[in-house]
Amino acid sequence: MKLQSSSLAVLIFFSAAAHSQSSVTLYGVLDSGLLYQSTSAATFQPTARNQGHVYQLKDGGIYSSFWGMKGSEDIGGGYKITFKLQGTFNTTNGKSGLSDTPGTTALFNQYATVGATGPFGTFDAGRQIVPMIYAMAETDVRGAQYFGSILTAWLGINQAAGWPGTSTNAPIGALYDSNALVYSSPKFYGTTLALEYAPGGVAGQFQGGTRESAVLKYSNYGLNLSAVYYNGHDTNPFPLTYPTAPATPATGLDNNRFYYFGAMYTISGFSVSASYAIARNPARTNSVDFEMASGGLGYQFSPAFKITSGYYYLKDRNNSANHSSEFAVGAEYSLSARTRAYAQVGYVNNKGTMNQTIIYGAPVAPGVSTTAAMVGIRHSF
Amino acid sequence: MKTIKALELAVALWFVAASTTAWSQTGQAASAPASAQGTSGMMASGAVAPAGRRADRALRRRVYGAIGKDKEISAGDIGVTAKDGVVTLNGTVTEAAQIGKAEAIARGVPGVTSVTNKLMVKKPFGGM
Numbered sequence: 001m002k003l004q005s006s007s008l009a010v011l012i013f014f015s016a017a018a019h020s021q022s023s024v025t026l027y028g029v030l031d032s033g034l035l036y037q038s039t040s041a042a043t044f045q046p047t048a049r050n051q052g053h054v055y056q057l058k059d060g061g062i063y064s065s066f067w068g069m070k071g072s073e074d075i076g077g078g079y080k081i082t083f084k085l086q087g088t089f090n091t092t093n094g095k096s097g098l099s100d101t102p103g104t105t106a107l108f109n110q111y112a113t114v115g116a117t118g119p120f121g122t123f124d125a126g127r128q129i130v131p132m133i134y135a136m137a138e139t140d141v142r143g144a145q146y147f148g149s150i151l152t153a154w155l156g157i158n159q160a161a162g163w164p165g166t167s168t169n170a171p172i173g174a175l176y177d178s179n180a181l182v183y184s185s186p187k188f189y190g191t192t193l194a195l196e197y198a199p200g201g202v203a204g205q206f207q208g209g210t211r212e213s214a215v216l217k218y219s220n221y222g223l224n225l226s227a228v229y230y231n232g233h234d235t236n237p238f239p240l241t242y243p244t245a246p247a248t249p250a251t252g253l254d255n256n257r258f259y260y261f262g263a264m265y266t267i268s269g270f271s272v273s274a275s276y277a278i279a280r281n282p283a284r285t286n287s288v289d290f291e292m293a294s295g296g297l298g299y300q301f302s303p304a305f306k307i308t309s310g311y312y313y314l315k316d317r318n319n320s321a322n323h324s325s326e327f328a329v330g331a332e333y334s335l336s337a338r339t340r341a342y343a344q345v346g347y348v349n350n351k352g353t354m355n356q357t358i359i360y361g362a363p364v365a366p367g368v369s370t371t372a373a374m375v376g377i378r379h380s381f
Numbered sequence: 382m383k384t385i386k387a388l389e390l391a392v393a394l395w396f397v398a399a400s401t402t403a404w405s406q407t408g409q410a411a412s413a414p415a416s417a418q419g420t421s422g423m424m425a426s427g428a429v430a431p432a433g434r435r436a437d438r439a440l441r442r443r444v445y446g447a448i449g450k451d452k453e454i455s456a457g458d459i460g461v462t463a464k465d466g467v468v469t470l471n472g473t474v475t476e477a478a479q480i481g482k483a484e485a486i487a488r489g490v491p492g493v494t495s496v497t498n499k500l501m502v503k504k505p506f507g508g509m
Contacts, residue, residue, distance in 0.1 A: 063506070103403070266458060334501070
């Protein structure tokens with residue numbers, strides 16, 4: 001009897017210990033604002049017609065709205081098991097965000113990962129935002145935000161390379177990868193290394209649909225440096241006219257390569273950034289071969305108010321008639337720890353078939369200049 | 382050809398950055414006498430500005446060296462300026478708790494008399 005009660009006590013003790021060491025957090029952000037844009041288009045086709053100016057309620061002035069759950073369990077010895085489920089949604093209509101397949105949404109399109117963290121670094125398996133995007137955000141004064149940043153510039157290359165904009169399966173680099181295995185090293189004298197491999201899971205084709213990337217970062221003395229290598233097989237198999245025209249079958253074709261080098265320096269409230277990138281389709285370099293260059297300047301007036309600006313240049317190395325210059329400036333003011341108001345203006349001069357957007361999710365007319373302005377609010381919970 | 386040039390430039394930049402770190406790490410002991418020299422120089426002659434500036438720079442490096450050792454905080458996002466022991470922190474951290482942590486680390490650096498904290502939170506890509 002005594003033995004029984006003591007074993008019960010042990011059980012209770014262990015269950016209590018397990019309970020107290022794990023945690024789950026529900027969190028999210030809503031970001032919505034009013035957008036004016038002087039041109040617009042229905043698609044990213046290089047021949048898309050200019051449908052004229054547009055005035056709309058727009059989701060994601062800084063980044064997309066999203067919600068998620070994350071948690072961790074301490075398993076002792078400095079190791080933790082972690083999970084993260086996170087998906088975007090559109091505050092203007094309540095719809096879920098894009099997945100890898102055009103016309104299909106995914107509940108957790110940003111993160112669906114289980115992983116471990118410990119003295120070795122961190123490891124995450126599943127769909128996730130890939131290291132290259134963080135590396136680019138950390139070397140862009142505009143922080144790879146949704147309005148006029150290194151993100152919209154990189155997406156501009158993707159549009160020029162044939163991305164229909166209806167899926168997250170990009171022809172150049174990636175924002176999200178499914179099936180991804182990502183290892184991030186601990187910090188060593190300010191330097192970290194992240195490695196990604198995503199098995200494609202294509203039957204009979206070992207290389208089919210695989211992704212691999214490496215990101216080297218340095219962060220200390222006010223200086224961030226990033227170097228990115230990304231390579232993908234069978235990326236963006238969907239033509240602009242999908243689903244009328246079918247998707248290309250996965251054969252292990254190496255068709256997505258991206259190199260990026262960026263730097264950002266912060267001192268006395270000022271931040272300056274610069275970057276250079278090369279994007280090409282190794283299987284079709286005569287049609288997909290681009291250059292991207294950026295420069296940024298920002299100033300932080302107080303812990304609650306900052307202004308950031310950036311210049312982004314895209315060039316088609318196969319056809320000098322296709323190039324694009326974009327300039328964006330934005331002001332952000334923190335109303336509280338959880339709420340931020342913003343106002344931003346952007347101008348893009350697209351030439352040839354270029355259609356670099358000013359804000360993610362609002363196509364501009366190709367080959368002409370476009371101006372956009374947005375005011376909005378971003379609230380986190 | 383252009384690719385190779387860009388690669389060379391990137392590699393060169395990296396070495397410059399890494400060597401800065403290495404220097405400050407090994408130079409930690411050496412930088413203390415340098416600052417002492419700075420103050421004595423200030424008293425002896427009228428050359429206030431260069432000596433003071435040298436001490437400020439040494440203090441700034443020590444503060445960066447200390448913050449850079451933290452596993453969570455990215456010292457590359459933080460601007461540190463030092464003037465006669467008064468250290469100002471601006472730039473961004475990724476969590477609210479790191480604002481106080483960075484300040485505490487800076488305060489713990491020998492030679493720091495006060496810290497003006499202007500850090501703000503900027504979540505990693507996609508966040509707040």
